[in-house]
Amino acid sequence: IPTESLPLSDPVKSFYAESGILQLYPPQSKAISAGLLDGKNILISIPTASGKTLLAELAMLKSLEDHGKCLYVVPLRALASEKFRRFSEFRDLGFRTGISTGDLDERDENLGDHDIIVATSEKVDSLIRNGTHWLNQISVVVLDEVHLLDSPGRGPTLEIVITKLRKLNPKMQIVALSATIHNSKEVADWLKAECVVSDWRPTKLYEGVYFDGVFEGEVVHTKEKTMKEIELVGKGKDAGVSLAADTIRDGGQCLVFTNSRKNAAGFAKKAGPVIQSYLTVSEQAELLDLASAVTDRSDTDAAKVLASCIRTGVAFHHAGLSSDQRELVEKSFLAGKIKLIASTPTLAAGLNLPARRVIIAAWRRYDANDGMQPIPVMEYKQMAGRAGRPHLDPFGESVLIASKEEDVERLTEFYIEAEPESVESKLGAENALRTHVLSTVSNGFASTRAQLLDFFKDTFFAYQKGLLSTIALKTVIDKCLDFLIQADMCREDSGDSGNTSGNSNGNSNGNAAANGVDEGPASPFVTADKFNSLKEADDYPLFATKKGILVSKLYLDPLSASVILEDIQKAESAGMNLTDISLLHLICKTTDMPQLYMKTNDYIPVTEFAAENAEHIISMPPTKNAAEFEWFLGELKTAILLYRWISEAPENEISKEFDVGEGDIRQFSETAGWIAGAASRLLKMSGLSSAGLFSDLELRLQYGASIQLLPLLKIRGIGRVRARRLYNAGFKSKESFEPADFETAARLIGPKIARQLFNEIGIDVGGYVVSDSKNSNSDFGG
Ligand code: ADP
The missing domain is CATH 3.40.50.300 (P-loop containing nucleotide triphosphate hydrolases)
Structure with a gap:
């Protein structure tokens, strides 16, 4: 199909013609014939580089011409940047693109001003949890790399995001892009999409x-x-x-x-x-x-x-x-x-x-x-x-x-000669479901157990596993709910006053049955009475507590949140002196934090560190349980890495000591910083006084420096190494600098950065010239 003949406006068609795209590739033509530009849901399963992105673009542009709003969901941040750069080229056509990959507890309302929004699936999940209003104005959603439904780490979130977006926007068009997979038809059927499959490639x-x-x-x-x-x-x-x-x-x-x-x-x-x-x-x-x-x-x-x-x-x-x-x-x-x-x-x-x-x-x-x-x-x-x-x-x-x-x-x-594997849902595990059960209740997608099960019946997991999944799902959902109710993140109003005491947030509508579930030993024979009471229990009003709502919005795993609250309550009531190590170890203990593995040479130093710092560790596991203790040492090793980072150890030292790269240090400190920030808000809501310690820690993890450097670190272009040099020479904040200090500053951090610094803080140094001194103008790790 020539691009000229597509049902798109002239400017769009010339946009492509000018970039040399005059004819659609055969699988692209197939997608057009399948209804891509008529608003039909489409799953495109074709090899890499055979033009999937172009199809997504055409569907988005078609919808934008009808005043729609498009969401492009990617698995990785790096991919989000790549797509953002590409779609920003549509500015000339009058369409604005925004990107959202940042903090997981923000609402990003302003993003809604854009026509195309590129975001990772985690970010979309978080935007939904935070009630972002523009998410129910989506006319086209593109699911890039949808075969990642199969990934144990990312798949469940992607599946939930798709399910929720469909509920929020029943009329939205879904354009799913996939690598070649064995069961593309099955994924397409779940999405109620036409399936376009081809092994055509533009180059042999x-x-x-x-x-x-x-x-x-x-x-x-x-x-x-x-x-x-x-x-x-x-x-x-x-x-x-x-x-x-x-x-x-x-x-x-x-x-x-x-x-x-x-x-x-x-x-x-x-x-x-x-x-x-x-x-x-x-x-x-x-x-x-x-x-x-x-x-x-x-x-x-x-x-x-x-x-x-x-x-x-x-x-x-x-x-x-x-x-x-x-x-x-x-x-x-x-x-x-x-x-x-x-x-x-x-x-x-x-x-x-x-x-x-x-x-x-x-x-x-x-x-x-x-x-x-x-x-x-x-x-x-x-x-x-x-x-x-x-x-x-x-x-x-x-x-x-x-x-x-x-x-x-x-x-x-x-x-x-082999066929690629099938994509298989990984949603069934309790660890994957817990957080999504909470967010589904918290966001009001379900307000009884029965509705919760109904919600999950629309996931790919349920679609793929059929009837059997309903039983399996019910078991796992009940387990998750037991945990959430016990942790006071969800409540179920059984009509029995004993269960509804406390400050329910008013969701209870009082029409639940008067009798609670029989709690006697499970009988293999389900009597009619028992069956009815179970059925009623499924219809009890179910809602998230204030704590549950906050945990869902903060994007914390409820298990992490409950570990943080429990340990801090315990420490505060014991009058424990909480140090950096106490907090960092607690962060590393949560399920949201990735961990370093123990290597043979680590056992002696990490065990020694544990012994020396025993009084600062909130919950020390018994050494008897070898597996548990080994796990604890891994957490502690990760905490030591973070401790070295906030103590301003040079990155090269950290790299060598822990056999990690700079990218790993950043990833560990970013994740830990996010957990510290979330912990601080959670503790504050629970009236625990350690909240402030975590908010300081959040900043230190972000910058990899002690708190005294923060005023300097807030100046653009100043990283941890330069800030330390300036601080040690007596410059403690923006206000410390006088025009006459330029030469000293130039000596400490290099003339180029010094000039930028003085510019930034509004001191005119005019044509001041300093001799360039070697070795002072780099700020490693800054
Ligand atoms: P995929 O997303 O399937 O990996 P892309 O959409 O990134 O592939 O396409 C790969 C390259 O092919 C891009 O540079 C794109 O501009 C180019 N391309 C796509 N469709 C056409 C076409 N019909 N004619 C010419 N070039 C095309």
Whole structure:
């Protein structure tokens, strides 16, 4: 279908024509025929790079022309930024795009002024919980990467968000974008959507397995050369490096997927010297600048290694990098400056970084529960699908490297010829459901047990598992409710005055049956009487308490909230002196906080730390229970990392001590800071005096510094290292600076930043010139 003939306004059509999109790809045409532009729900399950985003854009623009409002839901923050940048181009068409990925306890009312809003699924969930008014004005919702319904971490939230959005906007159009999955029809049926499936790709993809000079699969030709003829290069004639070198020599780029961060960096290091030999002088000069940009911003050992790789035209990419570093690597690769990225599988999901050749250097990955495990077919397809940049590469190639001859055939069958797996709901577990049961009641989507069950009957879990799921769901929902009622986050009005004492917030309508549920031992025979009383119990008014409503809005797991309240109540009534370690350990004990694993060398120092700080730890587990104690040590190890961060330990020291990257330090401190902030509000509502301690801690976690530096840290451009230098020299806040201090400040933090600082605080330093002093103008970790 020519874009010219689409039922869209002329400006929209010329917008695409000008960017060279004149004809729709075949699967895109299929989606149009299926009713994409007639407001029909559509699920599009097609390979990477075959134009899913364009379809979402067309559906959104069509709706915007009819004065609609669109919500684009993504799984990851990085993806949200990528889509936000793209949709911001619609400004010329008169449509405004907003992005919401930030704090999970905010309402973001102003976002509603935008025409398209891009947000992560967690953020949408939180916006719903906080009663954001514009969420019931959505005309089109796009669900990007909807196959992540399968993910134990993200799937349940996505499922609940979809279910709630559909209830809020019964007429809304759903556009679901999915990688190729086995049961796309099933997901589409749940969404009441037309299903568009295709394996068409804009560039031909050759897939194969390589072992010892032999290539199995569709024959790959690079200028008529078979894989057998690829010249083996590098130390020990490494197959992966040789395959990469071959593509780069021919002017392509390479993505290499490894199974760990260490292996990603290791591959980049060994490929670097080979790749460097194919670079031109001007390419090398550009890379030098990129490398200095990395070391200017960070002095960690990892940053140095990354910079030295970048100098040779290669890079590695994983979640341990800081977001600055990841962005620099992605952009420089897209611009063709970096020729090869060695990555963990994180890069395969979502981000648009195609390359001519994809090398899958490892098809097994370590799993904490099951040891080395083969990667899922769906993941293989996503990695392989990154091969071939549309319009730039003549074809794409994906090569799986086998380590044994007998694996060649197996891998061909297991991955290349295999169908991707089915997506399966992960909503059934109590840990996943607890928070959603609370928010569903708290937001008024259900006000009896029966309605709660009805709500969950509309989820993908119930759709997929059929009738059986109703029984399973009821059991889990009842368990969650028992917990929530016991923690005083929900209440059920059984009409029995004993159960309704306390300050109910008025939801009770008093029409519940007078008799409570029989609490005697469960009988295998359900009598008619008993059946009726159970049925009645399902209709008792159910509502969230003030505490429950706050926990839901704060986005805390109710279990985390109850642990925080219990421990602080206990500590306060015992008159305990709460230190940073007490609070940090409590934060690390909650289910919302990710944890560091214990490694062999950690046991002695962490156990010693526990012994030395025993009096500061609110609930010390008994050492007798080995599993519980091990878990506790992991929590404590994480708390020590955070303690070092707020005590201003240099990031490089923390990195080395805990074997983590800058990206991890940021992630840990951000999450802990969010929990501290939520804890503070929760404690304040409960009238507990430790609330203030947590709000100070929130800021310190955010900045990685002690509280005395906060006035300086609030000045733009001043990070923890520069703030410390200024503070130690007697500058404690904005007000401490006089015009005559410029020279001192320039010496401490570098003339460029000093000038920016004086500008910021409104002191004119005019043409004041200072000699540039070395080593003073970087603020690592700031
Ligand atoms: P996906 O979301 O399926 O991974 P994208 O929508 O990002 O794929 O599309 C990949 C690239 O193809 C983008 O650069 C996009 O502009 C381009 N593209 C999409 N549809 C067309 C088309 N019909 N004609 C030309 N280029 C297209």
